[in-house]
Amino acid sequence: MGGRKDSADADRFLQTKRGIWYYFRKVPKAVRGLDPRSPLVRISLETRAIGDARPRRDAYEAADNQLWGAMLAGDDQVRARKIYEAAVRRAAAMGFDYLPAAAVAELPAEDILVRIDAASGATHTVLKAEAALGGVPSPMQRLTSVYDLYVDEIATSQLVTKSTQQRRKWINIKKRAVDRFVEVVGDIDINTIEREHALKFWRYWQVRIAPKLGRATHTASSGNREVGSLRTIYGEYFAHLGQMDRVNPFAGLSFAEKAKRKKLRPPFPTAWIRDQILRPGALGRLNEQARAIVLATIELGARPSETCNLTREQIRLDVPVPHLAFEERHDPDDPRELKSAASIRVVPLVGVALEVFRRFPDGFSRYREREEALSQLVNKYLRNNGLTPTPQHSLYGLRHSMEDRMKEAGITDDLRRILLGHRIDREEYGIGGSLEWRRSELLKVALPFDAAVLDGLPNPSRPSNSDP
Numbered sequence: 001m002g003g004r005k006d007s008a009d010a011d012r013f014l015q016t017k018r019g020i021w022y023y024f025r026k027v028p029k030a031v032r033g034l035d036p037r038s039p040l041v042r043i044s045l046e047t048r049a050i051g052d053a054r055p056r057r058d059a060y061e062a063a064d065n066q067l068w069g070a071m072l073a074g075d076d077q078v079r080a081r082k083i084y085e086a087a088v089r090r091a092a093a094m095g096f097d098y099l100p101a102a103a104v105a106e107l108p109a110e111d112i113l114v115r116i117d118a119a120s121g122a123t124h125t126v127l128k129a130e131a132a133l134g135g136v137p138s139p140m141q142r143l144t145s146v147y148d149l150y151v152d153e154i155a156t157s158q159l160v161t162k163s164t165q166q167r168r169k170w171i172n173i174k175k176r177a178v179d180r181f182v183e184v185v186g187d188i189d190i191n192t193i194e195r196e197h198a199l200k201f202w203r204y205w206q207v208r209i210a211p212k213l214g215r216a217t218h219t220a221s222s223g224n225r226e227v228g229s230l231r232t233i234y235g236e237y238f239a240h241l242g243q244m245d246r247v248n249p250f251a252g253l254s255f256a257e258k259a260k261r262k263k264l265r266p267p268f269p270t271a272w273i274r275d276q277i278l279r280p281g282a283l284g285r286l287n288e289q290a291r292a293i294v295l296a297t298i299e300l301g302a303r304p305s306e307t308c309n310l311t312r313e314q315i316r317l318d319v320p321v322p323h324l325a326f327e328e329r330h331d332p333d334d335p336r337e338l339k340s341a342a343s344i345r346v347v348p349l350v351g352v353a354l355e356v357f358r359r360f361p362d363g364f365s366r367y368r369e370r371e372e373a374l375s376q377l378v379n380k381y382l383r384n385n386g387l388t389p390t391p392q393h394s395l396y397g398l399r400h401s402m403e404d405r406m407k408e409a410g411i412t413d414d415l416r417r418i419l420l421g422h423r424i425d426r427e428e429y430g431i432g433g434s435l436e437w438r439r440s441e442l443l444k445v446a447l448p449f450d451a452a453v454l455d456g457l458p459n460p461s462r463p464s465n466s467d468p
Contacts, residue, residue, distance in 0.1 A: 010054065011050070011054070012057075012061075013025045013057055013061060014050075014053060014054070014057055019048045020044060020045070020046070020047070020048060021044075021045045021047055021048065021049075021050065021052075021053035021057075022042055022043065022044055022045060023041065023042070023043045023045055023056070023057050023060045023061070024040070024041070024042050025040070025041045025061070025064065026039060026040055026041075027039055027040065027041060027068075028068060030068075030072060031068045031071045031072065034071045035067070035068070035071065037127075041060075041064065043060060045057065056093050059089050059090070059092045059093030060089075060090065060093045062089045063085075063086045063087075063088075063089035063090040063093060064086070065086075066085045066086035066089060067086035067127075070086065084241070085241055085242075087127075088241050088242040088243070089242060090127060091132060091242070092242050094118050094119075094132055095118070096115060096118070096132060097242075097243065097245065098241075098242060098243065115132040116132070118132050119132040141189060141190050141191065141237075142187045142188065142189060142190070143178055143181060143182065143187055143188065143190055143193070144178060144182065144187050146190045146233065146237050147174065147175065147178045147233065149237070150174070150233050150236065150237060151171060151174070153240075154236050154237065154240045155236070158170075159171075160332075160335065161328070161330070161335050161336075161337050162335060162336070162337055163309075163329075163334070163335055163336040163337070163369055164369060165369040165370075165371075166336065166337060173225060173229060174229045174232075174233065176226065176229075177225070177226035177227075177229035177230050177233075178229075178230070178233070180201075180204075180226055181201055181226075181230055184200060184201050184204045185197050185200055185201055190234065190237065193234065193249055194249055195249045197249065198227075198230075198249040198250045198253060199253070201226075201227065201230070202223075202227060202253045205218070205222075205223030205226065205227065205255065206223075206255070208223070209222075209223050209255050210255075219257075220255035220256060220257040220258070221257055223254075223255050224254050224255055224257065227250055227253050227254060228250075228254070230250050231248055231250035231251065231253075234248055234249070234250060235248050265392075265394060265396045265397050265400060266390065266392055266393055266397055266400070267397050267398075267400035267401040267403070267404050268388075268389065268393060268397050268398060268400075268401045269389065269401075270401065270404070270405055270447070272389055273298060273398070273401060273447060274447050274448070276386075276387055277294070277298070277382075277387055278295075278298070278352070278447060278449050278450070278453055279453075280450050280452035280453055280455070281452070282385070282387060282453075283295070283381075283387075283453070284455075284456065285381070285385075286377070286378070286381055287366070288456060288457050288458070289360070289364045289365075289366045289367060290366075290367070290374060290377055290378055290381075291456075291457070292356045292359065292360055292364065292457060293307050293308065293364060293367065293374060293378075294378055294395065294398070295352045295353070295356050295453065295454075296352070296353045296356040296357065297395065297398045297399065298351075298352060298353070298398055298401075298402075298447065299349075299350055299351045299352055299353035299354075299402070299442070299445075299446060299447070300324070300347060300353050300402070301398070301399045301401075301402025301403065301406075301419065301420050302324075302326065302347070302399065302420075302421070303339070303343075303396075303399065303421070304371050304374060304375055304378075304395055304396065305371040306326055306338070306343070306421075307364070308364055308367040308368060308369075308370065308371040308374055309336060309363075309368055309369065309371070310324060310326075310363040310364070311329070311362075311363055312361060312362045312363060313325075314326065314327065314363075315357050315360075315361055315362070315363060317349075317357060317358065317361060320435075320436075321348050321435040321436055321439050322348070322349045322354055322357070323346050323347060323348045323349055323435055323439075324346070324347050324349065324357070325346050326338065326343060326344060326345050326346070326347065326421065327344050328344065338421075339421070340421070340423065341423075342417070342421055342422055342423040343421035344421075345418055345419065345421050346435065346438075347419055347438070347442075348435055348438050348439035348442055350439060350442045350443050350446045351443075351446035351447060351449065352447070352449045352453065352454075355451075355454055356454075356457070358460040359454070359457045359458045359459065359460055360457075360458070375394070375395055375396075378395045379394045379395055382394070382395070399420070402420070402445070403416060403420060405445040406419070406441075406445055408445075409441075409444040409445045410444075411441050411444065411445070415433060415438065415441060418433075418438075419438070419442070
């Protein structure tokens, strides 16, 4: 069976001879003067089963792609990395984990003999010997270079579903951790990072989170975020090289986090929302979109970032039960993730929130991908205008207030979790109740409001169904 070069062909580069499958591939013209195997690569896959031959072919194919890329690379560091990756993949195709020569020498004698046997008695023994016996040195890769490779190549599948702002925040978190490690430990070769280096970084954070004298300057979550980022980068880099079992020096290093979120983001008392925030004119000096988002948040309990990024397709008014569909965007030109799978939900519109979206059926273009700017503006306005009971209260507290109001109204725990986008800690059945039922439950907590709070907002641009 001849192998075809179509990458979509499951049997590309495969041939059989006397029932044994072979990896059979032409060396590209651009490297025929550089690859001593030219013009053809022919390697026995040592199996008669096509199901076993294909993954072994994949490993050899990836190894040759790396090797030929190295031959064409102009940069010495890039070339060294590609040659090393090719050796790692070739070792995997032979059934081994790639180990440096010094580590191979420390293996039991029988394991060394197995590797020697695999590398001999066949064509192209130099490449096979380098892969089996660790003949290719690991290239020096400073942590900052690994970070660039991680963002540009290794983590691309994680970034493709994020919006521009989400990508920026994700990248900044990782870069901040790398920059701090370089500041504390140095921009050292990732191959030389050991437990002592990871502990030095952990201790840097320990004295800021739990100092023996004085007050803490940082929270446990800050330290965990940076240690965790380095743990991820280290692990995924070596997994990318095929070293899945490499011991991660950052493993198990973390700081205990205490539940302080409620103290930091206290809920607004219901009476305060009704008598102060919903007081006509109280929000009058906010721009119309910021004011609308605050009013909507009172009855939605949604995260401000979710409300800011709603699109016309998610705001569904011309239906029997007007509602919002909080969902991820899969448009490759305009993607956006939600915080978790539980955040994907449908929430009926009631009270002042329904009136807000009748006036903004296309969402809030001014704050799309700018939720941080929205929160800063609103929180400053609320503080400066006496609309917070304490200095600790913020816009996000309206979400916590919604939770309290639903509890006090007897709304079930499951429905509260669904409406707020929280995970249900048990096996789920059904769809969580009809929209009609969800709306009837939400109407129990909808706050009365004076229509004057909507003065200055756009007039409704299209008719919609009213609350029952």
